[in-house]
Amino acid sequence: MLESLGDKVALVTGAGRGIGRAIALALASRGCSLAVCANVKDEIDKVADEIERLGAKVLALCLDLSKKEDCVLFVKKALDQYGTIDFLINCAGVLFQKPLLEQSLEEWDTTMNVNLRSYFILTQEVLKIMKEKRDGYIINIASTAVQGPRGDLVAYGVSKYGVQGLSRTTHDASVRYGFGVRVSTIYPGAVDTSMARSLDFLKDEKNWMFPEDIAEAVVFLLTTPKRVLIRDLVVENFAV
Numbered sequence: 001m002l003e004s005l006g007d008k009v010a011l012v013t014g015a016g017r018g019i020g021r022a023i024a025l026a027l028a029s030r031g032c033s034l035a036v037c038a039n040v041k042d043e044i045d046k047v048a049d050e051i052e053r054l055g056a057k058v059l060a061l062c063l064d065l066s067k068k069e070d071c072v073l074f075v076k077k078a079l080d081q082y083g084t085i086d087f088l089i090n091c092a093g094v095l096f097q098k099p100l101l102e103q104s105l106e107e108w109d110t111t112m113n114v115n116l117r118s119y120f121i122l123t124q125e126v127l128k129i130m131k132e133k134r135d136g137y138i139i140n141i142a143s144t145a146v147q148g149p150r151g152d153l154v155a156y157g158v159s160k161y162g163v164q165g166l167s168r169t170t171h172d173a174s175v176r177y178g179f180g181v182r183v184s185t186i187y188p189g190a191v192d193t194s195m196a197r198s199l200d201f202l203k204d205e206k207n208w209m210f211p212e213d214i215a216e217a218v219v220f221l222l223t224t225p226k227r228v229l230i231r232d233l234v235v236e237n238f239a240v
Contacts, residue, residue, distance in 0.1 A: 005222065006031030009082040011074065011126065013065060013118065014092035016043030018193035019141060022211035023089055023218050028056035030219065032087070035059040035078035057082075065092050066113035068121055075125040084133070087222060088126045090119040090163075091141045095156045095195050108155045115159035116166065123170055127179060134180030135226075139218055140167045144189045144234065150201075171231060182229050184221050188214050189236040207237040 010027050014020035016038025024036045028051040036051070038044040041062040048060035059081050063070040078085055094114045096107045119140055130136030142163040149157040167185040174181040190196055192208040217235050224230065 004031045008086040009033045010087035011035045012089045016040050019211045019214045020091040022215035026215035028054040033057040037061045037063045065118035071121040085126050085129050088138045099152050100154045103154045111155035111159050116162040130181045131179040136181040138183045140185050142185050142187050144187050187234045207239045
């Protein structure tokens, strides 16, 4: 039997496809009320329909999270609709496979703005809400790329190091100032998504994980007792 999260409100970014979509659907199947966003309207509208068919409430927005105003709007709209926020799942991401000397500044800035800056802005915004009730959970999706950084994933790798650092400093702030908010980082390995499939070095990968595997890891964290915090969760491919 699925454990219910029916009294909770979750924000999920990058929810139009891949891991973000799977997370949103997994939370909806457990009764969560959702606020989801992506930068492609058709994709996020389709996910919203899927969530509604699961019987969950949903607010779906097409946003550009590289812009501060869109990040702030996402939190404001969710708060207006639901009155509170319990979970923030930062999952939005972009990737450019380029060697260091070929990485353009525009690609670097786009990667940092989506993969890291949006996480920072959204974290700030939701913490304002969560600290008042001394309760909440923030989960940031990073990557096992931080374990073995590649020279042809320069901006992506650095952004995921930044996500790791953001999680750790947010955790320290929560403890130091008594916010009562748990913070975890998930580090997925090779997941069968369009982003991963675009990478040259994964073209021969046989042991793909699926987006739903990472979604189950998110649910696992969110349903642990409040006295428990798993700060780092590495989810790797396992050949069977």
